[in-house]
Amino acid sequence: MLIHNRRHANLWTLLAPPAIWAIHFLLCYVAAAIACAKGGGPWVDLTTLRWVILGITIPALGLILVAGQQARRHWGFGTDDPPHDQATDEDRQHFLGYATLLLCALSFVSVIFVAMPAITIADCR
Amino acid sequence: MPDSEDAARRKAQEARLEKTWETPSGWRYWSAVNNTEVGLWYTATSFLFFLFAGALALLVRAQLAVPDNDLISASLYNQAFTLHGTAMMFLFAVPIFEAVAILLLPTMLAARDLPFPRLSAYGYWCFLIGGVFVMGSIFFNAAPDAGWFMYPPLTTDPKLTGIGADIWLLGLSFIEVASIAAAVELIVGVLKCRPPGMRINTMPLYCWYVLIVGGMILFAFPPLIAGDILFELERLAGWPFFDASRGGDPVLWQHLFWIFGHPEVYIVFLPSIALLAMIVPTFARRPIIGYSWIVLAAVGTGFLSFGLWVHHMFTTGLPAISLGFFSAASEAVAIPTGVQIFVFVATMLAGKMTRSTPMLFAAGALAIFVFGGLTGVMVAIAPFDWQAHDSYFVVAHLHYVLIGGMVLPLFAGAYYYYPLIMARKLSDRIGRLVFWLMFLGFNIAFFPMHFTGLRGMPRRVFTYPGGIGWDWLNLISSAGAVLFAAGVLLFTWDAIWGIRRRADSPRNPWGAGTLEWLNPIPGPDYGVRSVPAIASRYPLWDDPELPRRVDEGREYLPDAEEGKRETLVTSVLDARPIQCLRVPGNSFMPMIAAVLTGAVFILTTFHLYWTGLAFGVAAILSILAWLWRGTAMVPEKHEKDIGRGVRLPLYASGIRSVGWWAMFITMTGDMTAFASLVFSYFYFWTIHPVFPPLDAAGLPMGPGLLWPGVALLAALGAWGAMLWARARNTAGQAGGLRLGLLAAVLLALASGGAMLMGPWANGLEPTTHAYPAAVWVLLGWAALHLAVGVIMTLYALARSLAGKLTREHDIDIHNVVLYWHFAAITAVVTLATVALFPLLA
Numbered sequence: 001m002l003i004h005n006r007r008h009a010n011l012w013t014l015l016a017p018p019a020i021w022a023i024h025f026l027l028c029y030v031a032a033a034i035a036c037a038k039g040g041g042p043w044v045d046l047t048t049l050r051w052v053i054l055g056i057t058i059p060a061l062g063l064i065l066v067a068g069q070q071a072r073r074h075w076g077f078g079t080d081d082p083p084h085d086q087a088t089d090e091d092r093q094h095f096l097g098y099a100t101l102l103l104c105a106l107s108f109v110s111v112i113f114v115a116m117p118a119i120t121i122a123d124c125r
Numbered sequence: 126m127p128d129s130e131d132a133a134r135r136k137a138q139e140a141r142l143e144k145t146w147e148t149p150s151g152w153r154y155w156s157a158v159n160n161t162e163v164g165l166w167y168t169a170t171s172f173l174f175f176l177f178a179g180a181l182a183l184l185v186r187a188q189l190a191v192p193d194n195d196l197i198s199a200s201l202y203n204q205a206f207t208l209h210g211t212a213m214m215f216l217f218a219v220p221i222f223e224a225v226a227i228l229l230l231p232t233m234l235a236a237r238d239l240p241f242p243r244l245s246a247y248g249y250w251c252f253l254i255g256g257v258f259v260m261g262s263i264f265f266n267a268a269p270d271a272g273w274f275m276y277p278p279l280t281t282d283p284k285l286t287g288i289g290a291d292i293w294l295l296g297l298s299f300i301e302v303a304s305i306a307a308a309v310e311l312i313v314g315v316l317k318c319r320p321p322g323m324r325i326n327t328m329p330l331y332c333w334y335v336l337i338v339g340g341m342i343l344f345a346f347p348p349l350i351a352g353d354i355l356f357e358l359e360r361l362a363g364w365p366f367f368d369a370s371r372g373g374d375p376v377l378w379q380h381l382f383w384i385f386g387h388p389e390v391y392i393v394f395l396p397s398i399a400l401l402a403m404i405v406p407t408f409a410r411r412p413i414i415g416y417s418w419i420v421l422a423a424v425g426t427g428f429l430s431f432g433l434w435v436h437h438m439f440t441t442g443l444p445a446i447s448l449g450f451f452s453a454a455s456e457a458v459a460i461p462t463g464v465q466i467f468v469f470v471a472t473m474l475a476g477k478m479t480r481s482t483p484m485l486f487a488a489g490a491l492a493i494f495v496f497g498g499l500t501g502v503m504v505a506i507a508p509f510d511w512q513a514h515d516s517y518f519v520v521a522h523l524h525y526v527l528i529g530g531m532v533l534p535l536f537a538g539a540y541y542y543y544p545l546i547m548a549r550k551l552s553d554r555i556g557r558l559v560f561w562l563m564f565l566g567f568n569i570a571f572f573p574m575h576f577t578g579l580r581g582m583p584r585r586v587f588t589y590p591g592g593i594g595w596d597w598l599n600l601i602s603s604a605g606a607v608l609f610a611a612g613v614l615l616f617t618w619d620a621i622w623g624i625r626r627r628a629d630s631p632r633n634p635w636g637a638g639t640l641e642w643l644n645p646i647p648g649p650d651y652g653v654r655s656v657p658a659i660a661s662r663y664p665l666w667d668d669p670e671l672p673r674r675v676d677e678g679r680e681y682l683p684d685a686e687e688g689k690r691e692t693l694v695t696s697v698l699d700a701r702p703i704q705c706l707r708v709p710g711n712s713f714m715p716m717i718a719a720v721l722t723g724a725v726f727i728l729t730t731f732h733l734y735w736t737g738l739a740f741g742v743a744a745i746l747s748i749l750a751w752l753w754r755g756t757a758m759v760p761e762k763h764e765k766d767i768g769r770g771v772r773l774p775l776y777a778s779g780i781r782s783v784g785w786w787a788m789f790i791t792m793t794g795d796m797t798a799f800a801s802l803v804f805s806y807f808y809f810w811t812i813h814p815v816f817p818p819l820d821a822a823g824l825p826m827g828p829g830l831l832w833p834g835v836a837l838l839a840a841l842g843a844w845g846a847m848l849w850a851r852a853r854n855t856a857g858q859a860g861g862l863r864l865g866l867l868a869a870v871l872l873a874l875a876s877g878g879a880m881l882m883g884p885w886a887n888g889l890e891p892t893t894h895a896y897p898a899a900v901w902v903l904l905g906w907a908a909l910h911l912a913v914g915v916i917m918t919l920y921a922l923a924r925s926l927a928g929k930l931t932r933e934h935d936i937d938i939h940n941v942v943l944y945w946h947f948a949a950i951t952a953v954v955t956l957a958t959v960a961l962f963p964l965l966a
Contacts, residue, residue: 095326117449
């Protein structure tokens with residue numbers, strides 16, 4: 001799997017965490033758009049949708065954490081400080097791991113950001 | 126070897142390189158395809174459009190300087206602001222990124238050229254023709270006049286808008302082709318054409334940005350192309366995608382436009398910030414602090430920017446929860462954007478800053494951009510945006526972001542890179558004056574607009590009454606605009622005439638550490654004398670002997686023995702040399718193909734369909750002729766010595782060939798356009814309580830199951846035949862290959878015919894309702910892909926018959942099969958959507 005048990009980091013493992021954010025975002029948007037468009041009016045109760053959003057947010061966050069674990073491993077668990085600028089296999093791996101780890105952090109926060117409207121908004125107005 | 130003999134050998138090598146990469150003279154100059162020429166034309170042309178669009182802005186500001194002004198008519202005013210926005214975005218901001226990247230990227234990679242020089246040239250000519258067509262329309266009082274985002278239903282009515290909207294739609298669709306061509310070129314360039322040893326963790330940050338932006342173009346531009354197709358079908362044929370009275374929805378256009386439009390802001394912003402990422406370390410005299418953080422910022426922004434589009438649509442009445450998602454993502458994108466600013470500031474603080482004109486512009490850019498970013502955080506909050514929407518507050522915000530984030534960094538880049546491109550430095554004394562004129566002029570012009578907006582002035586009004594609190598603010602804004610323009614003009618004077626009085630710049634005038642400064646100034650046509658092996662992020666700082674070794678031809682590819690243009694292809698992560706790529710030389714074919722392609726779009730604008738079709742056929746033939754003579758060329762030997770004891774193959778196919786990557790990247794963009802059409806179909810499902818709608822007999826409309834079923838089987842058959850043909854070729858059976866190709870052609874034609882028969886036989890009339898129109902457009906799209914597949918397959922057949930496609934030399938069949946994977950996916954998804962989804966719904 002892309003975010004787990006990969007021996008070597010590459011561009012795909014780098015892109016995986018923000019891709020999880022993108023999929024989560026798209027699912028939230030599509031689910032809400034359908035719930036409101038097909039629900040029948042602005043007063044539709046969104047309780048189900050809010051549970052659905054919780055139900056996709058927790059796995060998304062979990063996947064990002066898994067990706068983060070792998071990224072930390074690729075980074076060498078921080079044994080070697082940045083800038084990782086040597087022309088070696090090791091530094092290439094550490095750099096990709098570190099950048100992926102940063103992207104995991106950003107994606108994690110962004111997933112929470114995107115899910116937050118579901119905490120407070122209860123209908124389709 | 127004695128020194129004299131060695132010197133003679135080097136001279137001979139240089140002479141051969143010189144002759145091989147020579148820029149043609151006389152009228153043949155315009156057949157050049159090398160990045161140095163094409164990049165220069167591209168940059169100059171987009172700068173000219175910038176000046177033109179700026180002049181339109183001055184016209185707008187002159188009209189608004191005083192209340193109740195009658196300097197220009199409302200109609201001309203509408204054309205002026207529409208073209209100003211359109212040109213600044215489509216003819217300046219995006220193209221100049223491509224232009225600068227085509228110009229600089231090969232120098233940063235010490236590559237002789239990018240992998241597809243003729244594609245760059247084609248893109249340039251498309252851009253020039255499309256740009257002149259769109260901009261020229263204002264001289265005939267026929268320019269688009271409904272704002273740069275062309276909202277229907279105002280714009281879908283041909284009587285109301287005249288031909289202007291068609292010029293916008295077709296002219297810009299044509300230019301988008303150029304953007305996608307550039308994206309292909311730049312992505313493959315960064316991934317595959319780095320010098321040996323320039324690993325992914327040591328490549329210049331500019332390359333990271335180019336890579337990300339190239340990817341963003343593939344996902345951002347195609348939705349607009351899809352939208353343009355729907356829009357033109359509505360205007361030219363009456364298919365009611367955006368007409369609410371016939372089941373369409375104008376808001377769909379807003380979605381498609383802004384799925385493009387918001388990422389586009391970052392598409393223009395990131396490459397300019399990338400210039401700062403090259404400039405700041407040079408003047409801080411130290412490596413950038415937080416290289417990985419910049420990568421985080423570029424990748425993170427690239428992704429998050431696709432979750433922002435609805436923040437342009439906060440007032441369309443979408444449910445609050447949807448607005449919430451986009452508002453949240455709009456706030457989240459401030460994180461990676463801020464990270465970049467902090468990285469630059471940290472690098473400046475940690476280094477020993479030297480004062481210079483590029484840094485002056487860089488600092489001014491950051492100040493203005495931060496201010497624009499803060500108002501961006503404000504308008505990202507939906508309730509605030511409801512108040513500020515469509516007011517001058519938004520005009521102020523967007524100019525702060527674009528001029529701070531894009532224009533001023535670009536000027537910093539111009540001052541920094543002028544010696545590299547034009548061999549002379551721009552004047553520092555004039556530069557400081559230019560900066561202060563632009564910086565003060567900008568703030569005087571745009572800062573008051575925040576208040577004009579908060580005082581209620583809507584954007585796009587051609588005049589306003591006096592005494593309601595807008596007079597002085599507008600007058601100040603207009604005065605500022607004049608100052609800003611004076612700065613730009615002074616820069617232009619210095620760039621064209623001022624430098625003529627100056628001496629050539631010394632080599633590496635700023636003492637930079639990155640490879641673009643490796644060459645002597647002015648540099649030879651062939652670029653680097655030999656391609657160096659790289660082992661650090663700042664090779665010129667870390668290895669002071671490097672320029673000497675490169676100049677003496679001691680690195681890779683120091684010669685052009687066969688008189689062929691060659692550059693190195695390396696592996697994606699670690700840049701290990703894998704191929705010596707022969708790139709095609711100068712040719713008029715890209716220009717001819719662009720003229721013919723342009724003619725199709727222009728003739729369609731004037732409803733001359735049959736002539737347009739004839740030119741379309743001619744354009745396809747010209748592209749085929751260009752491909753036949755310039756791609757997948759069979760080399761005279763298998764491999765060659767590139768120096769330092771390394772031998773590399775001259776021919777590579779499948780995933781190892783750059784052409785395969787280009788096809789893959791192009792088709793990714795194509796898939797995005799297709800996904801946008803599918804999105805439109807499902808969008809109609811969400812807005813209609815009954816879907817598909819019922820026909821006159823009270824039964825659900827639809828293309829039925831029979832014809833789509835036949836089409837599906839035939840399309841899968843064609844795809845299977847292609848796979849079989851490829852396998853036969855690998856087995857060395859030319860007969861099997863040709864049989865497979867022929868079978869694929871016949872099956873594809875049958876499938877395309879069956880696709881169109883479905884709605885035809887079931888009486889789906891596309892002008893009656895958005896549903897049948899959506900079905901037709903999806904099936905038409907899939908059938909068109911099969912038709913293109915047929916042309917490619919016949920081309921492969923012809924190549925096989927001509928002996929250019931064989932078991933050993935099989936680039937063509939691999940690339941055509943790759944295309945067929947995508948065509949098959951398109952066919953399957955289309956048929957499932959139009960035939961099976963109605964059963965579920």
